[in-house]
Amino acid sequence: DRRMISTLVRWQIAIDQGFDGLKEEKGSCPTIAGIICDELTKFYPDNDYRSPVEEMFKGLKEFWGKGIFSLRAVRFRLKIDMEHKPSLRTLTIPLPISFQNFGRIIAASYGWHGKTPHFFEVRDKKTDDTIIISQDPFEEENIYFENRIKLTDYNFKQYSIRYVRGEEMFTIVNIEYLGTMDGFSMNHPLYEFGEGEAPPDGMSPDFYHELESGKLTDLRKELPRETCDWLEMQIRTSSFVYNPRYINATLERILQRFPDMYYRE
Template sequence: MLIQCTRKLLNELKIDPLPYSDEDPLFCWHANLITLNRRKSVVLVNDKNRYVVVLYNLKAKDFKKLDEIIQEGICKTFLAEHIKEEVVEEYMRKANGIIYAKTKDKFSVARMNKSCEVVGYGEDLLKDRSIFQTIVSRKTNRYFVGDGRGGYIRPSEEMFKDLQEFWGKPIFGSKAVKVKAKLELERHNVWRELIIPLNMTFREFHKALQIVFGWRDYHLHEFYIYSDEVYKNRDYKPVVRLVGNEEAFDVPTEIETKLERDIVLSEYIPHYRKLKYIYDFGANWQIYIDVEDVTENYELNHPVCLDGEGDAPPEDIDGETAYENFLKALENVKAPQNFVVRIIAAARGYREFDIAIVNNELKWYCV
């Protein structure tokens, strides 16, 4: 594997680069040393498809073993994309270690610098304790970038195509479950049916639910997972509460609480088949989720919405009564406030359920 370093990175590594040699561009990366949140970081950009891998908060001891860290970072990022382990292993075997060289040319450096700029957009998502920033890497790879021919590409999509060609078979594969997610409303029937790969994290599942119900992740959320055991003669017994931020641990509860971020669905599903997702604690939107079926070999790395009905309330609507008033104002075109309500609805992303739009967003934005 050829790692073509900027002068800054070569100086940090204290090495002399080897002469540049032509290799398969799929195994060639440009690398730059940048600062993210005042911490030294390395951004790798693939020569063939502009796919990005971010290594963060590197110390002096880390630069002494950067070979290992680069290889582990590429592996972890590919696995976070839900690429099969055997594909990742074969890619690393074919890469055959690391050779450091100078940057190739000004064009490649310019492309790398643009990727570094995009990485900076995700600084708020950086995990302080981890060198391997798979979430920031994956989000960066969903942005459109120029292809050098007047068009645009998504680096993630291009890398998936290149790895598929390299492997010669589907690069994704996992168990999946079909679930029905129903928003609890008294006067409206709002539900979605999805198929979800079980190697997704609950953080990604949260993103999927935001997409299918048309929300924008403005508010806090949490998951409850239930056993089939009846709890206090009125409900199913909660097994665990999964939360999206550490502040949620300040809320006292008898239920075991964990951060959802790195917990994979298969740790709990399909062993447990009933879940509840609560979003916006002020409005208290509650979505009941039932696991309906299991698929053994699912060849996508993202969820798919199979069916659905009804429109969910937009952001910042404080409960079902407020939603009823919102709908009345929206439907009454003669009302003075109708124009304002329509502007508010558009600003908050309110729209009729459209399965084609939803599935396009599920493909790219469950990160």
């Protein structure tokens, strides 16, 4: 059960950070949960750190001799318009998922590695109206697919996702396709397909041609050195998207590092 496991992970994070579980606003941290989580997150003799989620799933699967999950999932085809050809990604994400983690998942699938959290919003492409308000990754309030917002409420092909770093620094990711599926057996997102260079994290559309050419010769005459160095670093990291194993390993860690809390609404 994803809710049970995310709760155990959250309790373990609280214990590791030295919080008094009995006084925490979000609920208590029973001693038995702490013992279980300590066992699941310990260092093994070969110094191979194993995440609590990974180890728990492995143990349960071996105990029952079958897959643990049969979840409903949502499948996206994402497109960023570039000068010469679009940058495409296909993802399958288990539900429910918060829009905060949805933003992290999309950023990881494009190989973005920014230091500043994004503000994440969904806009109507025809009217430019904001459908889902900006989601700060550090906000307590969260919005979920298929919780307070139902997938069937909207035609998501009409909407775009926007990551905002500043007035002129943003990237629009268009949703080309949306579908749902039952019986998804993974507890983490799956990166299925990628094609085309990904724009660096927060790069203005005016700079896309620099990315496609792979060099910043002209920009070095216009921008501060620190900015150009940052853009070059983003260009290098965006090349990781062509390694599905790397991207999927990153996606597996997102829900382990930032487990959705599933508070009742």
